[in-house]
Every structure is written in structure tokens, then in C-alpha cells.
Amino acid sequence: MAGKIDPMHQFLIEPLFGTQDWALAGHNVAFTNSALWMVLTLAAMWVFMLGGMKGALVPGRWQVAVEGFTGFITDMMHTNIGPKGKAFTPYVFSLFMFILIANLLGMLPLGIIGIHPFTVTSHLTVTGILAIVSFSIVLVVGFWKHGFHFFSLFVPHGTPLPMIPLIFLIELFSFMIRPFSLGLRLFVAMTAGHILLKVLAGFVINGLNAGPGIAAIVSLPSFVLMIGITLLEMLVCAIQAYVFALLTSLYLNDAINLH
Numbered sequence: 001m002a003g004k005i006d007p008m009h010q011f012l013i014e015p016l017f018g019t020q021d022w023a024l025a026g027h028n029v030a031f032t033n034s035a036l037w038m039v040l041t042l043a044a045m046w047v048f049m050l051g052g053m054k055g056a057l058v059p060g061r062w063q064v065a066v067e068g069f070t071g072f073i074t075d076m077m078h079t080n081i082g083p084k085g086k087a088f089t090p091y092v093f094s095l096f097m098f099i100l101i102a103n104l105l106g107m108l109p110l111g112i113i114g115i116h117p118f119t120v121t122s123h124l125t126v127t128g129i130l131a132i133v134s135f136s137i138v139l140v141v142g143f144w145k146h147g148f149h150f151f152s153l154f155v156p157h158g159t160p161l162p163m164i165p166l167i168f169l170i171e172l173f174s175f176m177i178r179p180f181s182l183g184l185r186l187f188v189a190m191t192a193g194h195i196l197l198k199v200l201a202g203f204v205i206n207g208l209n210a211g212p213g214i215a216a217i218v219s220l221p222s223f224v225l226m227i228g229i230t231l232l233e234m235l236v237c238a239i240q241a242y243v244f245a246l247l248t249s250l251y252l253n254d255a256i257n258l259h
Contacts, residue, residue, distance in 0.1 A: 005202035007195045011122055034126075037118040041102045048097070069097065073245065080249040084256050088249075091137070095130065096245035103190060103237030107230070121240075122190040124183060131183035134248045142255035153258055182247055189240050193233045200226045 015030035052066025059067065073093040077085035099121060106119025120126045142150040154171035155164055200222045207219030 005198065005205065007198035007202070010116065010118075010194060010198060011191070013123070033116075033118045034120055034123065037102070037105060038120050038126075041098060041105060041120065044101050044105065045094075045097050048101075069093070076246065077249055080246070081253045081256055085249065085252065088137075088252055092245050092248055092252075095134065095248060096241050099130070099186065099244055100238060100241035103241060104234070106190070106194070107234060107237060119190055119194060121186055122194055124187045127187040128179070128183040130186075130244070131179040134182065134251065135179040138251045138255045141252065142258075145256060146258060150255070150258070153254055178247075178251060182244065186240050186244055189236055193229070193236060197226060197229060197233065200229070 013032050013034045015032050016036060049066060052063045054060075054063055070093060073096055074086075074089055077089045077092060081088070102120050106117050106122065108117045110117050142153070146152075151168075154168045154175065156167065156171070159167050203222035204219045204226065207215045207217070207222065210218075
């Protein structure tokens, strides 16, 4: 149908170069648009940190921005974990910055020049891997520091003896579901926002193509709504990065301090 806009097409992973002949263990390993935007995210992180780590006595705006982000994560780790959290600050900071930059890059209005940005955090495979890595670190730290005493995390203090088996199972299930909820939350938030923006963009384009009358009724309100939702989505980009980093620090606190 002419004028039809598919809001799901923006999430399609397509090879930029390489074909099905590029296979490893039966899996296609062609370089995709998803891989490109992950590389761009890492490059943006590197440039951001490189430009802000000059250590000038009188810091410029760039250095202040980098120091602000590092100080923010450092304070969060100290508040949630204590002095022992310092060892994990680089990981949580990298996690926060990767998600934040990936989210923001996916919001760039490059479509007007024919370049379609790809939001890597709108794919559950990416957010799931980030969640699994964080959860794996929590498990390794927990067992490394406490051994089998780590299982005491699933039996709250003061639990009556007859209730221990049931409470243990409930707490264990709650603990094991963490990586799923962690990855799913980010994936759903980014996907839903981008779908809504694509649908509104379709209203704007089709309304303009239908004539001035329809454009005034449909396109103009949709465009105004797009602006508001875009601003809201930029806020969501930052909030989701913060929530992911915050929950990771809280899970690390459980593993380190057995709270």
C-alpha cells in the first residue's frame, strides 16, 4: 500500500557487507548495522573519555562533563555498596556510558539525510547479554567472597524455621529472575518509544501527502506530539541507563555485603 510505514522495520538487522558465505559454526557473521552502531557507540565513548581526561588544573567544559559522570557513578557505588564498591566502579561506569550513548545515538535525526540510526538497546539480545554479564559478575563475586554462605542471601534474618524452605525458594526465584527483568526493562522502554515515534512520523508524512486539509488536522498535531515525545525519549534514554547501572550496583551490594 502506498504511503504505508512499517514501524518495526527500524529494528531489522541487515548485513552491511558480507553474505551468508560469511559463516562460523553455521552462523552468519556478516558485519551488520547493529554491529556498526555498537562500534560507533564504543568510538563515541572513547572520544568522550579521551577528550575529558586531560587533567587540566582549570578544567574545561569537556573535562567537567567527564568528571561529572565519573563522580556521579563513584558516588552511587559508594552509597549503595560502600568502600568495597570502588573496585567495580569502572565496570558500572562503562555499562552506564555504553547504554546512555547507544540510546542517544539511536535518537539522532539522521533520517533527514538518508542515514537511519540503529538503537542497539532496542534488541533483547544486546540488553540480555549486558544483563547476563552483570549477573555473572554478581555470582562470581558472591561465591568468591562467601563460598556456599552466599546462599544465606536467600534466607532473610528472623525467618521462622518451618518457613525457611518456602522462603528460600521464593528468594531464589526472585534472584534468578533478575537478569531477565534487567534486560527486558531496557529493551521494552527503547522499543516502545521508537515504535511510537515511527507511527507518528507515518501520520505526518501521510497527512502531508493527502493534502493541506488533512495535513492541518493530522500532520501538524502529530508533529507537535513527536517533538514532545522525542524530548521525553531523551529523558528515558538517561533514566534507563541510570536504572540499569543502579540495579547492577544494588545486586553487587547483595553479593558483597550479603544484605
